[in-house]
Amino acid sequence: MTKNSNLPEASSVKLIVSDVDGTLLNKEHKLHPRTYRALKYIRENYPELPIVLATGRQRSSTREISKSLNLDVFPAVHLNGGVLYDKGEPVYIEQLSTEALFEVYDRIKDMPTVGMVVYDENTVYVMKEDGPEKPLVKLLAHYGEVVDMDTPSQAVRHNVLHNDCKVVKAGLLGTPEDLEKIHEILKDFPVTSFSPMISTNFSIELVPSNINKGTSVIAIITNIYHDIEPENVITFGDSQNDISMFKVVHWSVSMANGMDIAKKCARTISPLSNNEGGVGEVLERIFEIPTSYNPLN
Structure with missing residues:
Protein backbone atom coordinates (compact mmCIF):
# COMPACT_ATOMS: atom_id res chain seq x y z
CA MET A 1 0.00 0.00 0.00
CA GLU A 94 -5.14 30.51 26.36
CA GLN A 95 -2.83 33.51 26.82
CA LEU A 96 0.91 33.78 26.30
CA SER A 97 3.05 34.89 29.22
CA THR A 98 3.51 38.67 29.12
CA GLU A 99 6.89 38.30 30.80
CA ALA A 100 8.08 35.84 28.14
CA LEU A 101 6.80 38.10 25.34
CA PHE A 102 8.84 41.04 26.55
CA GLU A 103 11.90 38.89 27.11
CA VAL A 104 11.70 37.87 23.46
CA TYR A 105 11.06 41.47 22.41
CA ASP A 106 14.16 42.64 24.30
CA ARG A 107 16.26 40.09 22.42
CA ILE A 108 15.08 41.10 18.94
CA LYS A 109 14.29 44.81 19.28
CA ASP A 110 17.62 45.89 17.75
CA MET A 111 17.32 43.60 14.70
CA PRO A 112 16.19 46.12 12.03
CA THR A 113 14.51 43.72 9.59
CA VAL A 114 12.75 41.60 12.22
CA GLY A 115 9.13 42.32 13.07
CA MET A 116 7.04 41.13 15.99
CA VAL A 117 3.27 40.86 15.91
CA VAL A 118 0.82 39.74 18.56
CA TYR A 119 -2.62 38.20 18.15
CA ASP A 120 -5.60 38.57 20.39
CA GLU A 121 -8.80 36.68 19.63
CA ASN A 122 -9.72 38.91 16.67
CA THR A 123 -6.88 41.17 15.52
CA VAL A 124 -3.14 41.21 14.77
CA TYR A 125 -1.18 44.10 16.29
CA VAL A 126 2.34 45.26 15.42
CA MET A 127 4.56 45.15 18.51
CA LYS A 128 7.72 45.84 16.47
CA GLU A 129 7.92 46.89 12.83
CA ASP A 130 10.07 44.95 10.36
CA GLY A 131 11.37 48.16 8.81
CA PRO A 132 9.82 51.52 7.86
CA GLU A 133 7.62 50.02 5.13
CA LYS A 134 6.58 46.97 7.20
CA PRO A 135 6.83 44.60 4.21
CA LEU A 136 6.29 41.36 6.13
CA VAL A 137 3.48 42.80 8.25
CA LYS A 138 1.79 43.84 5.00
CA LEU A 139 2.33 40.32 3.68
CA LEU A 140 0.35 38.97 6.64
CA ALA A 141 -2.49 41.31 5.69
CA HIS A 142 -2.22 40.13 2.08
CA TYR A 143 -2.64 36.56 3.31
CA GLY A 144 -5.97 37.55 4.86
CA GLU A 145 -4.99 38.26 8.46
CA VAL A 146 -6.89 41.11 10.14
CA VAL A 147 -3.94 43.41 10.88
CA ASP A 148 -4.22 46.71 12.74
CA MET A 149 -1.76 48.87 10.76
CA ASP A 150 -2.67 52.08 12.57
CA THR A 151 -1.96 51.61 16.27
CA PRO A 152 1.67 52.63 16.96
CA SER A 153 3.92 49.82 18.13
CA GLN A 154 4.72 51.71 21.33
CA ALA A 155 1.01 51.80 22.17
CA VAL A 156 0.71 48.10 21.37
CA ARG A 157 3.56 47.29 23.77
CA HIS A 158 1.84 49.38 26.45
CA ASN A 159 -1.43 47.52 25.93
CA VAL A 160 0.29 44.14 26.06
CA LEU A 161 2.21 45.05 29.20
CA HIS A 162 -0.97 46.14 30.99
CA ASN A 163 -3.01 43.18 29.69
CA ASP A 164 -5.32 45.45 27.70
CA CYS A 165 -4.36 43.27 24.75
CA LYS A 166 -4.72 39.61 25.72
CA VAL A 167 -2.12 37.88 23.57
CA VAL A 168 -2.87 34.33 22.45
CA LYS A 169 -0.13 34.04 19.82
CA ALA A 170 2.94 36.01 18.72
CA GLY A 171 4.75 36.01 15.40
CA LEU A 172 8.39 36.84 14.69
CA LEU A 173 8.82 37.96 11.10
CA GLY A 174 12.05 38.07 9.13
CA THR A 175 14.25 36.90 6.30
CA PRO A 176 15.49 33.28 6.32
CA GLU A 177 18.76 34.56 7.78
CA ASP A 178 16.86 36.47 10.48
CA LEU A 179 14.82 33.38 11.34
CA GLU A 180 17.98 31.30 11.81
CA LYS A 181 19.22 33.86 14.35
CA ILE A 182 15.82 33.97 16.06
CA HIS A 183 15.74 30.18 16.25
CA GLU A 184 19.04 30.26 18.16
CA ILE A 185 17.75 33.01 20.47
CA LEU A 186 14.62 31.02 21.32
CA LYS A 187 16.74 28.05 22.42
CA ASP A 188 17.67 30.10 25.50
CA PHE A 189 14.06 30.08 26.76
CA PRO A 190 12.62 27.32 28.96
CA VAL A 191 10.16 25.00 27.20
CA THR A 192 7.49 26.20 29.62
CA SER A 193 7.70 29.77 28.26
CA PHE A 194 6.07 29.01 24.90
CA SER A 195 6.17 26.62 21.96
CA PRO A 196 7.85 27.99 18.82
CA MET A 197 6.78 26.64 15.45
CA ILE A 198 7.36 27.43 11.79
CA SER A 199 4.23 28.11 9.77
CA THR A 200 5.57 30.13 6.81
CA ASN A 201 8.97 30.82 5.28
CA PHE A 202 9.03 34.27 6.86
CA SER A 203 7.72 33.68 10.38
CA ILE A 204 8.16 31.76 13.60
CA GLU A 205 5.05 31.61 15.76
CA LEU A 206 4.94 31.42 19.55
CA VAL A 207 1.96 29.84 21.32
CA PRO A 208 1.36 28.82 24.94
CA SER A 209 3.40 25.70 25.67
CA ASN A 210 0.40 23.73 26.94
Whole structure:
Protein backbone atom coordinates (compact mmCIF):
# COMPACT_ATOMS: atom_id res chain seq x y z
CA MET A 1 0.00 0.00 0.00
CA THR A 2 1.48 3.37 -1.01
CA LYS A 3 1.44 6.42 1.17
CA ASN A 4 -1.18 8.12 -1.01
CA SER A 5 -3.69 5.25 -0.94
CA ASN A 6 -3.85 4.66 2.82
CA LEU A 7 -7.29 6.10 3.49
CA PRO A 8 -10.33 5.25 5.67
CA GLU A 9 -13.73 4.03 4.57
CA ALA A 10 -16.32 6.81 4.49
CA SER A 11 -18.44 4.97 7.05
CA SER A 12 -15.66 5.22 9.64
CA VAL A 13 -15.08 8.97 9.30
CA LYS A 14 -16.93 10.92 11.99
CA LEU A 15 -14.80 14.07 12.08
CA ILE A 16 -12.80 15.97 9.43
CA VAL A 17 -10.20 18.47 10.63
CA SER A 18 -8.24 20.65 8.22
CA ASP A 19 -5.55 23.27 8.30
CA VAL A 20 -6.27 26.35 6.17
CA ASP A 21 -3.22 28.01 4.60
CA GLY A 22 -1.26 25.69 2.33
CA THR A 23 -3.96 23.04 2.71
CA LEU A 24 -7.52 24.20 2.01
CA LEU A 25 -6.42 27.44 0.38
CA ASN A 26 -4.41 27.79 -2.82
CA LYS A 27 -1.66 30.31 -3.51
CA GLU A 28 -4.32 32.97 -4.15
CA HIS A 29 -5.61 32.27 -0.61
CA LYS A 30 -8.89 30.94 -1.99
CA LEU A 31 -10.59 27.57 -1.67
CA HIS A 32 -9.60 25.54 -4.71
CA PRO A 33 -12.76 24.68 -6.71
CA ARG A 34 -12.07 20.95 -6.39
CA THR A 35 -11.74 21.22 -2.62
CA TYR A 36 -14.83 23.41 -2.33
CA ARG A 37 -16.80 20.93 -4.45
CA ALA A 38 -15.85 17.99 -2.22
CA LEU A 39 -16.58 19.84 1.01
CA LYS A 40 -19.90 21.09 -0.34
CA TYR A 41 -20.85 17.54 -1.29
CA ILE A 42 -20.13 16.36 2.25
CA ARG A 43 -22.09 19.24 3.78
CA GLU A 44 -25.10 18.39 1.58
CA ASN A 45 -24.97 14.61 1.89
CA TYR A 46 -23.50 14.20 5.40
CA PRO A 47 -24.85 17.31 7.17
CA GLU A 48 -24.10 15.95 10.65
CA LEU A 49 -20.45 15.15 9.84
CA PRO A 50 -18.37 17.88 11.53
CA ILE A 51 -15.82 19.72 9.40
CA VAL A 52 -13.44 21.60 11.71
CA LEU A 53 -10.99 24.30 10.67
CA ALA A 54 -7.71 24.09 12.60
CA THR A 55 -5.59 27.10 11.78
CA GLY A 56 -3.07 29.61 13.02
CA ARG A 57 -5.45 32.33 11.87
CA GLN A 58 -8.03 34.13 13.95
CA ARG A 59 -11.69 33.35 13.39
CA SER A 60 -12.19 36.79 11.84
CA SER A 61 -9.94 35.87 8.90
CA THR A 62 -11.71 32.58 8.06
CA ARG A 63 -15.29 33.85 7.99
CA GLU A 64 -15.54 33.62 4.19
CA ILE A 65 -14.70 29.90 4.28
CA SER A 66 -17.02 29.22 7.20
CA LYS A 67 -19.89 31.12 5.65
CA SER A 68 -19.58 29.43 2.23
CA LEU A 69 -19.82 25.97 3.83
CA ASN A 70 -21.91 26.83 6.92
CA LEU A 71 -19.17 25.61 9.26
CA ASP A 72 -20.10 27.79 12.23
CA VAL A 73 -22.38 25.01 13.45
CA PHE A 74 -19.21 23.01 14.26
CA PRO A 75 -16.21 23.60 16.53
CA ALA A 76 -13.21 25.53 15.18
CA VAL A 77 -9.58 25.63 16.28
CA HIS A 78 -7.85 28.99 15.91
CA LEU A 79 -4.47 30.50 16.69
CA ASN A 80 -2.89 27.04 16.62
CA GLY A 81 -5.08 25.86 19.47
CA GLY A 82 -5.00 29.05 21.52
CA VAL A 83 -8.74 29.51 21.02
CA LEU A 84 -11.32 26.74 20.65
CA TYR A 85 -14.82 27.66 19.52
CA ASP A 86 -18.02 25.64 19.47
CA LYS A 87 -20.91 26.98 17.39
CA GLY A 88 -19.16 30.36 17.24
CA GLU A 89 -18.67 30.75 21.00
CA PRO A 90 -15.27 30.44 22.73
CA VAL A 91 -14.81 27.25 24.75
CA TYR A 92 -11.42 28.37 26.01
CA ILE A 93 -8.79 31.04 25.32
CA GLU A 94 -5.14 30.51 26.36
CA GLN A 95 -2.83 33.51 26.82
CA LEU A 96 0.91 33.78 26.30
CA SER A 97 3.05 34.89 29.22
CA THR A 98 3.51 38.67 29.12
CA GLU A 99 6.89 38.30 30.80
CA ALA A 100 8.08 35.84 28.14
CA LEU A 101 6.80 38.10 25.34
CA PHE A 102 8.84 41.04 26.55
CA GLU A 103 11.90 38.89 27.11
CA VAL A 104 11.70 37.87 23.46
CA TYR A 105 11.06 41.47 22.41
CA ASP A 106 14.16 42.64 24.30
CA ARG A 107 16.26 40.09 22.42
CA ILE A 108 15.08 41.10 18.94
CA LYS A 109 14.29 44.81 19.28
CA ASP A 110 17.62 45.89 17.75
CA MET A 111 17.32 43.60 14.70
CA PRO A 112 16.19 46.12 12.03
CA THR A 113 14.51 43.72 9.59
CA VAL A 114 12.75 41.60 12.22
CA GLY A 115 9.13 42.32 13.07
CA MET A 116 7.04 41.13 15.99
CA VAL A 117 3.27 40.86 15.91
CA VAL A 118 0.82 39.74 18.56
CA TYR A 119 -2.62 38.20 18.15
CA ASP A 120 -5.60 38.57 20.39
CA GLU A 121 -8.80 36.68 19.63
CA ASN A 122 -9.72 38.91 16.67
CA THR A 123 -6.88 41.17 15.52
CA VAL A 124 -3.14 41.21 14.77
CA TYR A 125 -1.18 44.10 16.29
CA VAL A 126 2.34 45.26 15.42
CA MET A 127 4.56 45.15 18.51
CA LYS A 128 7.72 45.84 16.47
CA GLU A 129 7.92 46.89 12.83
CA ASP A 130 10.07 44.95 10.36
CA GLY A 131 11.37 48.16 8.81
CA PRO A 132 9.82 51.52 7.86
CA GLU A 133 7.62 50.02 5.13
CA LYS A 134 6.58 46.97 7.20
CA PRO A 135 6.83 44.60 4.21
CA LEU A 136 6.29 41.36 6.13
CA VAL A 137 3.48 42.80 8.25
CA LYS A 138 1.79 43.84 5.00
CA LEU A 139 2.33 40.32 3.68
CA LEU A 140 0.35 38.97 6.64
CA ALA A 141 -2.49 41.31 5.69
CA HIS A 142 -2.22 40.13 2.08
CA TYR A 143 -2.64 36.56 3.31
CA GLY A 144 -5.97 37.55 4.86
CA GLU A 145 -4.99 38.26 8.46
CA VAL A 146 -6.89 41.11 10.14
CA VAL A 147 -3.94 43.41 10.88
CA ASP A 148 -4.22 46.71 12.74
CA MET A 149 -1.76 48.87 10.76
CA ASP A 150 -2.67 52.08 12.57
CA THR A 151 -1.96 51.61 16.27
CA PRO A 152 1.67 52.63 16.96
CA SER A 153 3.92 49.82 18.13
CA GLN A 154 4.72 51.71 21.33
CA ALA A 155 1.01 51.80 22.17
CA VAL A 156 0.71 48.10 21.37
CA ARG A 157 3.56 47.29 23.77
CA HIS A 158 1.84 49.38 26.45
CA ASN A 159 -1.43 47.52 25.93
CA VAL A 160 0.29 44.14 26.06
CA LEU A 161 2.21 45.05 29.20
CA HIS A 162 -0.97 46.14 30.99
CA ASN A 163 -3.01 43.18 29.69
CA ASP A 164 -5.32 45.45 27.70
CA CYS A 165 -4.36 43.27 24.75
CA LYS A 166 -4.72 39.61 25.72
CA VAL A 167 -2.12 37.88 23.57
CA VAL A 168 -2.87 34.33 22.45
CA LYS A 169 -0.13 34.04 19.82
CA ALA A 170 2.94 36.01 18.72
CA GLY A 171 4.75 36.01 15.40
CA LEU A 172 8.39 36.84 14.69
CA LEU A 173 8.82 37.96 11.10
CA GLY A 174 12.05 38.07 9.13
CA THR A 175 14.25 36.90 6.30
CA PRO A 176 15.49 33.28 6.32
CA GLU A 177 18.76 34.56 7.78
CA ASP A 178 16.86 36.47 10.48
CA LEU A 179 14.82 33.38 11.34
CA GLU A 180 17.98 31.30 11.81
CA LYS A 181 19.22 33.86 14.35
CA ILE A 182 15.82 33.97 16.06
CA HIS A 183 15.74 30.18 16.25
CA GLU A 184 19.04 30.26 18.16
CA ILE A 185 17.75 33.01 20.47
CA LEU A 186 14.62 31.02 21.32
CA LYS A 187 16.74 28.05 22.42
CA ASP A 188 17.67 30.10 25.50
CA PHE A 189 14.06 30.08 26.76
CA PRO A 190 12.62 27.32 28.96
CA VAL A 191 10.16 25.00 27.20
CA THR A 192 7.49 26.20 29.62
CA SER A 193 7.70 29.77 28.26
CA PHE A 194 6.07 29.01 24.90
CA SER A 195 6.17 26.62 21.96
CA PRO A 196 7.85 27.99 18.82
CA MET A 197 6.78 26.64 15.45
CA ILE A 198 7.36 27.43 11.79
CA SER A 199 4.23 28.11 9.77
CA THR A 200 5.57 30.13 6.81
CA ASN A 201 8.97 30.82 5.28
CA PHE A 202 9.03 34.27 6.86
CA SER A 203 7.72 33.68 10.38
CA ILE A 204 8.16 31.76 13.60
CA GLU A 205 5.05 31.61 15.76
CA LEU A 206 4.94 31.42 19.55
CA VAL A 207 1.96 29.84 21.32
CA PRO A 208 1.36 28.82 24.94
CA SER A 209 3.40 25.70 25.67
CA ASN A 210 0.40 23.73 26.94
CA ILE A 211 -1.67 23.94 23.76
CA ASN A 212 -1.49 23.10 20.06
CA LYS A 213 -3.81 21.84 17.33
CA GLY A 214 -3.51 18.33 18.72
CA THR A 215 -4.67 19.26 22.22
CA SER A 216 -7.65 21.03 20.66
CA VAL A 217 -8.63 17.98 18.60
CA ILE A 218 -8.48 15.87 21.76
CA ALA A 219 -10.63 18.48 23.56
CA ILE A 220 -13.20 18.29 20.75
CA ILE A 221 -13.56 14.51 20.87
CA THR A 222 -13.42 14.45 24.67
CA ASN A 223 -15.70 17.33 25.59
CA ILE A 224 -17.91 18.02 22.55
CA TYR A 225 -18.29 14.83 20.49
CA HIS A 226 -18.19 12.04 23.05
CA ASP A 227 -18.89 9.23 20.57
CA ILE A 228 -15.89 9.98 18.34
CA GLU A 229 -12.62 8.09 18.78
CA PRO A 230 -9.22 9.00 17.29
CA GLU A 231 -9.65 6.26 14.67
CA ASN A 232 -12.77 8.11 13.42
CA VAL A 233 -10.87 11.35 12.71
CA ILE A 234 -9.05 12.41 9.54
CA THR A 235 -6.78 15.46 9.57
CA PHE A 236 -5.27 17.46 6.70
CA GLY A 237 -2.23 19.74 6.92
CA ASP A 238 1.03 20.87 5.38
CA SER A 239 3.21 22.35 8.08
CA GLN A 240 5.04 21.84 11.35
CA ASN A 241 2.10 23.19 13.33
CA ASP A 242 -0.11 20.38 11.95
CA ILE A 243 2.03 17.53 13.27
CA SER A 244 0.50 17.66 16.76
CA MET A 245 -2.92 16.76 15.34
CA PHE A 246 -1.41 14.14 13.02
CA LYS A 247 -0.06 12.40 16.12
CA VAL A 248 -3.30 12.19 18.09
CA VAL A 249 -5.59 10.70 15.43
CA HIS A 250 -5.47 7.59 13.26
CA TRP A 251 -5.83 9.20 9.83
CA SER A 252 -3.61 12.09 8.74
CA VAL A 253 -2.96 13.52 5.29
CA SER A 254 -0.12 15.83 4.31
CA MET A 255 -0.44 17.87 1.15
CA ALA A 256 2.01 17.20 -1.68
CA ASN A 257 3.34 20.72 -1.03
CA GLY A 258 3.79 19.99 2.68
CA MET A 259 6.99 20.45 4.64
CA ASP A 260 9.15 17.33 4.72
CA ILE A 261 8.54 16.93 8.43
CA ALA A 262 4.76 17.02 7.88
CA LYS A 263 5.00 14.40 5.14
CA LYS A 264 7.13 12.19 7.36
CA CYS A 265 4.63 12.32 10.21
CA ALA A 266 1.47 11.90 8.10
CA ARG A 267 -0.09 8.51 7.46
CA THR A 268 -0.95 9.55 3.90
CA ILE A 269 0.46 12.05 1.41
CA SER A 270 -1.94 13.58 -1.08
CA PRO A 271 -0.76 13.17 -4.68
CA LEU A 272 -1.86 16.77 -5.32
CA SER A 273 -0.87 20.10 -3.79
CA ASN A 274 -3.12 22.75 -2.28
CA ASN A 275 -2.96 24.56 -5.63
CA GLU A 276 -4.41 21.47 -7.34
CA GLY A 277 -7.22 20.79 -4.87
CA GLY A 278 -5.38 18.11 -2.89
CA VAL A 279 -7.92 17.97 -0.04
CA GLY A 280 -10.74 17.67 -2.55
CA GLU A 281 -9.05 14.81 -4.41
CA VAL A 282 -8.60 12.79 -1.20
CA LEU A 283 -12.19 13.40 -0.10
CA GLU A 284 -13.46 12.39 -3.54
CA ARG A 285 -11.84 8.99 -3.10
CA ILE A 286 -13.03 8.47 0.47
CA PHE A 287 -16.64 9.52 -0.13
CA GLU A 288 -16.86 8.32 -3.75
CA ILE A 289 -18.14 11.69 -4.89
CA PRO A 290 -19.82 11.33 -8.29
CA THR A 291 -18.13 13.10 -11.18
CA SER A 292 -21.56 14.40 -12.11
CA TYR A 293 -21.96 16.30 -8.81
CA ASN A 294 -22.05 20.06 -9.29
CA PRO A 295 -22.46 22.23 -6.17
CA LEU A 296 -24.09 24.92 -8.29
CA ASN A 297 -27.01 22.64 -9.23
